[in-house]
Amino acid sequence: EPEVTQTPSHQVTQMGQEVILRCVPISNHLYFYWYRQILGQKVEFLVSFYNNEISEKSEIFDDQFSVERPDGSNFTLKIRSTKLEDSAMYFCASSVSRGQPSYEQYFGPGTRLTVT
Amino acid sequence: GDSVTQMEGPVTLSEEAFLTINCTYTATGYPSLFWYVQYPGEGLQLLLKATKADDKGSNKGFEATYRKETTSFHLEKGSVQVSDSAVYFCALRNQGGKLIFGQGTELSVKP
Numbered sequence: 561e562p563e564v565t566q567t568p569s570h571q572v573t574q575m576g577q578e579v580i581l582r583c584v585p586i587s588n589h590l591y592f593y594w595y596r597q598i599l600g601q602k603v604e605f606l607v608s609f610y611n612n613e614i615s616e617k618s619e620i621f622d623d624q625f626s627v628e629r630p631d632g633s634n635f636t637l638k639i640r641s642t643k644l645e646d647s648a649m650y651f652c653a654s655s656v657s658r659g660q661p662s663y664e665q666y667f668g669p670g671t672r673l674t675v676t
Numbered sequence: 677g678d679s680v681t682q683m684e685g686p687v688t689l690s691e692e693a694f695l696t697i698n699c700t701y702t703a704t705g706y707p708s709l710f711w712y713v714q715y716p717g718e719g720l721q722l723l724l725k726a727t728k729a730d731d732k733g734s735n736k737g738f739e740a741t742y743r744k745e746t747t748s749f750h751l752e753k754g755s756v757q758v759s760d761s762a763v764y765f766c767a768l769r770n771q772g773g774k775l776i777f778g779q780g781t782e783l784s785v786k787p
Binding site: 591593595601602603604605608615616651653655664665666667668669670 | 772778
């Protein structure tokens with residue numbers, strides 16, 4: 561069964577450093593998402609991406625964040641200058657479509673980012 | 677804006693007990709509703725979904741019915757197992773496609 565994959569599973573970085581989190585969505589999916597979950601809190605939407613453009617972004621997704629689909633398979637989230645409060649589990653998700661009721665989002669296993 | 681509210685956890689039950697986890701939502705339009713499950717150390721897995729009013733989603737013995745009149749989507753299971761121990765998230769998908777999650781409810785099932 562096809563699945564969303566994410567690398568690395570755990571990333572430790574120092575405050576102020578840049579990190580890139582990588583995702584490989586399911587191959588025929590067209591819509592891509594990043595969510596994050598701070599430890600013990602709810603899962604929060606960050607950004608959605610379609611046709612090489614951001615479709616929607618949350619207030620969390622400020623200028624320190626960017627997303628890219630550098631090739632036909634990868635989808636990346638970059639944090640330019642990490643802060644302590646960026647420590648969280650970051651989930652990538654993909655879906656075939658956005659609005660069709662039956663097309664759900666499939667989630668990857670997540671990348672745990674720890675900023676020290 | 678759109679939001680989802682779940683009952684607070686943790687919920688601790690004995691094996692074979694009946695489970696209800698309450699979920700209510702606020703949304704404009706007609707969202708699709710979902711329950712996701714997160715087992716310890718793992719990512720989010722879709723448990724069940726309902727796309728319109730009065731739909732019942734079901735999977736692995738879990739059920740939830742989309743109730744538009746009460747804006748609810750409560751999760752139920754008749755007889756829980758130790759292996760059901762996990763965190764359960766209720767979510768809605770708005771017209772734009774993003775998922776909005778509740779705060780999660782931790783379930784612990786004791787033998």
